[in-house]
Amino acid sequence: MKQIFTPFYCLLLLAAMLLTSCSKSIVEGDEIRDLVLIYDGGDHRTIDWNKDKFAPYVATDAVDGKPAEWLFDGFLFLEIYCTQERGFAKWYRKEGARKEDWIGLIDQYLSPNRDITALNACVGEKRAEIGGTFHRRKVVLSLPEPIAKQTDWGELNGRALDFNNDLDRLEAVKWYIDLLIDRFTDADLENLQLSGFYWLTEQATHTRTFVRDVANYIHSKGLYFYWIPYFGSDGYTQWREFGFDYAYLQPNHFFHTHIPDSRIQEAVDLAKAAGLSNEMEFDERVMQGQGNRGERLGAYIDTFERNGLFENNNIAYYQGNDAFYQLKFGSELDRSYYDRLSSIIARRQREYYSNRE
Numbered sequence: 001m002k003q004i005f006t007p008f009y010c011l012l013l014l015a016a017m018l019l020t021s022c023s024k025s026i027v028e029g030d031e032i033r034d035l036v037l038i039y040d041g042g043d044h045r046t047i048d049w050n051k052d053k054f055a056p057y058v059a060t061d062a063v064d065g066k067p068a069e070w071l072f073d074g075f076l077f078l079e080i081y082c083t084q085e086r087g088f089a090k091w092y093r094k095e096g097a098r099k100e101d102w103i104g105l106i107d108q109y110l111s112p113n114r115d116i117t118a119l120n121a122c123v124g125e126k127r128a129e130i131g132g133t134f135h136r137r138k139v140v141l142s143l144p145e146p147i148a149k150q151t152d153w154g155e156l157n158g159r160a161l162d163f164n165n166d167l168d169r170l171e172a173v174k175w176y177i178d179l180l181i182d183r184f185t186d187a188d189l190e191n192l193q194l195s196g197f198y199w200l201t202e203q204a205t206h207t208r209t210f211v212r213d214v215a216n217y218i219h220s221k222g223l224y225f226y227w228i229p230y231f232g233s234d235g236y237t238q239w240r241e242f243g244f245d246y247a248y249l250q251p252n253h254f255f256h257t258h259i260p261d262s263r264i265q266e267a268v269d270l271a272k273a274a275g276l277s278n279e280m281e282f283d284e285r286v287m288q289g290q291g292n293r294g295e296r297l298g299a300y301i302d303t304f305e306r307n308g309l310f311e312n313n314n315i316a317y318y319q320g321n322d323a324f325y326q327l328k329f330g331s332e333l334d335r336s337y338y339d340r341l342s343s344i345i346a347r348r349q350r351e352y353y354s355n356r357e
Contacts, residue, residue, distance in 0.1 A: 032074030035316045041079035054122040069346040078142035088144035089201045096147035099154030123191040138195035145201040166210045196224030204235025215243020237274040248316040254281040261299040283320025
């Protein structure tokens, strides 16, 4: 059918184009260079993510006349299970988390003086100390997996959702995205910016039938979609087809001492071939007194340096609970790893944002 471009039609088309442009401009060209994972929200967590806890993540200390510098520009808040019985993605626990558990996460993250609100306060203090052009630190919020076959998640609009049905699974996620955006906006966090959402399930097996629809909904809000699949994960090479904007491949090297350092190079090569970035991994066992695995963290740093990842790539950082914090206040050896990694991140931040001023 031949289309007739009347003046009224042209005005509608122009309005639609402007609306699309405005929604995308929320984060257009505003990548996260260094994304650190912050686990909290389950009843097994004991760390108080307050303002002081965040300080070693937000900026370096001013020492011997050298000014403080910015560190991580992205903070991913996530959790894998809420209780010993219920998890936020398949396999973590026997039963799936419910609507009230999903709400509980954002309730905790935006509680006064902890998690996101504490991060906002910490960034504000460092902002006053560092001065100069300021770029808001970005927040990524995790989206729980609506676990297939779950029937006790809860109700929307007076109807109990049935996760045997992909449409109901999608409806739950869309409702949660809207809730997170509203709650984050209402919190009025002057030093932070909502960058987007993270897909918690680390493989495509159980969500590939509707994850693209999730991506489309996120993009309609002008926000980004993040994913961190594990080594050999089903679907990791298809990350773009699923609609993810940023994906990082886990080497899964640090945790098992029988896995050789060559695994990190293998993960770097696989990620490069599929167009992904990589995740750096360590946990509390990196500490000299808790496992003495500093050399395994060093292997990540060496491999990333050798392959130019610190110059060219966005990087995600898995740190267990608060291992990065512990390194700073550990033994002399522990502190050497904190100093080495933080100096790299500070340089990356300085170079990346100096090009955007």
